[in-house]
Amino acid sequence: MSANTQTPAITAGDILALKGKQPIVSLTAYTTPMAQMMDAHCDFVLVGDSVGMVLHGLPSTLGVTMEMMILHGQAVARGLSRAMLVIDMPFGSYEEGPEQAFRNAARLMRETGAAAVKLEGGVEMASTIRFLVARGIPVMGHVGLTPQSINTLGGYKVQGRAEGGAQVLDGARAVAEAGAFAVVLEKVPQVLADEITAAVPIPTIGIGASAGCDGQVLVVDDMLGLFTAFKPKFVKRYGDLGVQAEAAIAEYAAEVRARLFPAAEHVFADQAPSKTSPKD
Known part of the structure; x- marks a missing residue:
């Protein structure tokens, strides 16, 4: 059952129309209360597969399942009435081919109640993106550092330096030509991010890219400083x-051990005081 079938105030078409006009604001969210705080301020809210690392303690995003994405997607949907909801397709849910991708994206x-899905990959994902868009599923692309591919990329490294820049640029162009309404550029050099932003007709959403991108996204737990030992550059x-x-x-903990909490104002009396005066 859909958690939220209300049409969002902001749609994929609205995001596309912001290209080169107004910076696009986005954050990740995984819970209803956080989504409620973001709704008035973000153009779209992303339920990222980063939830596996941020909330579930997984070492990477590879262990994230469809069920996890649905659970957190439903929670975020309950907190949104204005911002567009975009949800990540988890590893293994779309790479096999367009038909598999459609089944899982539709689910x-x-x-x-998400209004769009996001999937990772450039040239190799163009046919899948085209297939989804032709069947009514708005798609946000994701090139550069693609966390679901860390085993082939050799870790969380900057992508697109030197001769690698052409590959990232080609990927962004392929995603745009396939019909994606926006593309995330993750952990790519600033000059390359600016080049891609100028080259593609769809908004670029930077994370570790450039202020010149059409928009920005961050993991909310990172920007709020909820992690005390980890801070990406x-x-x-x-x-x-x-x-x-x-x-x-x-x-x-100290107050509990010292029996300072709960105090008198935090506990209940055995019997509530009478609201009427006793009779003489």
Whole structure:
């Protein structure tokens, strides 16, 4: 059953129309409360397969399942009424071919209420993107560092340096020509990101790319500073909530051990006081 079938105020066509006009704002979300906080500020909210690493402690995104994406997609959908919901297709759900990709993309959209899916890959994914778009599924592309391919890329390395730039550019062009409405550029050199942004007719969404991209996306837990030991170079921390959370947990633990919490105002009396005066 779909978690949210309400048509979003912002659609794939609206995102496409922002190309070269207004910077596009996006963050990842995995829960309803976080989605509610983003709704008024983001043009689209991405349920990323990064959920596997951020919330489930997986070493990479490769272990993320369709069921995980659906669960978190439904949660995020409940928190959105304005921003467009985009959901990642997890590893193994689309690479086999266009028909497999369609079945799984349709399921993700049907069961979450998402307005679009995102999948990784450039030239090799063009035929799949074309197949999906022709059948009514808006697709966001993703080139450069594609985390689902870390075993072939040799880790989380910058992509597109030197002669590798042509391959990333070709991938972005192929994604655009296949009908994607936008493309994520992850961890590519600034000059290359600017070149791609100028070369393709669809919005580029940067993450570790360039301020010249048509939009930006970050993992919300990164930008809020919820991780205290890990900070990618391309992340600006707009808060240090991880430090604050650890301090709050430590204070709570100390008060419990000292029997300072719960205090009188946090517990209930045996009997509520009477609202009427006793009779003489």
